[in-house]
Amino acid sequence: MKILVCISHVPDTTSKINFTENNSKFDKNGVQFIINPNDEFGLTRAIWFKEKNNASVDVINVGLQETEPTLRKALAIGADKAIRINIEPTDSSVVAKSISDYISDNNYDLIIAGRESIDYNGGMVPGMISALTKINFIDKCIDLNISENSVLASREIDGGMENISTSLPLIIGGQKGLVEENDLKIPNMRGIMMARKKELLVLDPGDYTDTLKTDNFEKPEPKGEVTLVSPDEVEKLIELLNNEAKAI
């Protein structure tokens, strides 16, 4: 089984968010970058298939050279090979088209992408890849079991989950549940050493047109002071929620 995991290079979850160039770009200064958490759950499940089912695991990122440490981390966790499409991703459709073109030239049985990245929150790349490659798709996948060609998966729906039977090839939008938080792997020294020797292929991008353009970013207004209510006067909170916030 050949698996491709799409890796988004995102600011650490605790990063302060600032913008630069007239608020048109995210300010990367002093920011620590990580594997997008939704992608990391998928990567960890892919490594599990590698250990149990002898699958091969490639990772792909659409980004400039600055994303290579993130790809090396994925290799250190256990991926076999990394691919980087050398273009600054300004639009989800460009990311999806770049990855789809790579998939069309290199057949994969399973493609895993996070259900959304925690930076731009587009949440559309896995669905776009599915429509572009005409490969079957399960979004918000929280359980994935594969034997031979048959797949049993679960998908999170609003207020519950749906159990699905399907077959390979398949694209999934991954998230927590594919593996648990405790299953995530921290690269060890041997993994890091081996990752240095693994192949990191850099490919030129195709010619794609953006469908969206950012005018600018804005940060929310600083929040006003919290209104504190004494624990002995909870009725006052109810009154505020009713009359002021009109929330109950």
Next chain:
Amino acid sequence: MGILIFAETYKGEFKKDSYELASYAYEIASEKGSSVTAICFNAVNPESLSNYGVNKIINCSNEELKDFDVTIYSDCISETFALENSNILILSSSSNSKYLGGVLAIKLNAGYATNVISKPSFSNGLSLRRNTFTNKAFENVNILTENSIIGLSKNSFGLKEKNVKSEIEDKKFDIGSAANKVTSIEKMSSKVTIADADIVVSGGRGLKGPENWNLIEDLAEVLGAATACSKPVSDLGWRPHSEHVGQTGKPVSSNLYIAIGISGAIQHLAGVNSSKTKVVINTDPDAPFFKAADYGIVGDAFDVVPKLIQKLKDFKSTNN
């Protein structure tokens, strides 16, 4: 210009999101001198959309469309989009609509903006304001393509009744077989889901253990709210993962979010920040959540919450 909305149903009844999409679409259409068409699947009361400004309602009622399927549904929607000469498709932020969005963006050759919180401005193409960086920032974005898909963030527009004359078309599609077979659906026992709730009551490690969750559940019941929890609580196994809200869990954009015994780590706040009113109850006055909340009580949940439940019951009985 033509606007198409995908009006989702649950067991045949429209979800509240569908009426919000209709209200939103009607305002755009009336500003542009256009009209609103809705597509829905197996709706039992399609005519109710005419109370929110929808002029044409296309109800697809094949038995095969009973279970959601991304390929079949997206085929029906894109076919309708073309037949109706639409150029704007409006989707909600539900799991199924987000599932469809990326697929439809390719099928319709459309720019797709998600988590949208404003009406479009047409002064320079089509521009929109959306939440990004998990609610830590806004993005003003331009759609550059002729067709557009707007994914509206829940509760960002509200419901606006508008009675219009409408036409209902019962439509049968020629559909193929689904590649994904749904073998079973497991629904949570709780009555209100986090995605659909107007009020969410959420508990953190401050509750000391799963045995104390009756406090959260009882408060949620009085308020008709959904229950949720912080990440450490789901990691500890006190509550199911499906209740975890925050950056890597479920997003919350309710009208009211009540956090009990949750300190307010940046990842948690990011996931719940788009809720309109936030209340925190915590023993630690320095908990970061107090900086993000609108109302707060510095106090022990085991003391405050039972009092709150009692007073809310009194309030509800005199106000209903």
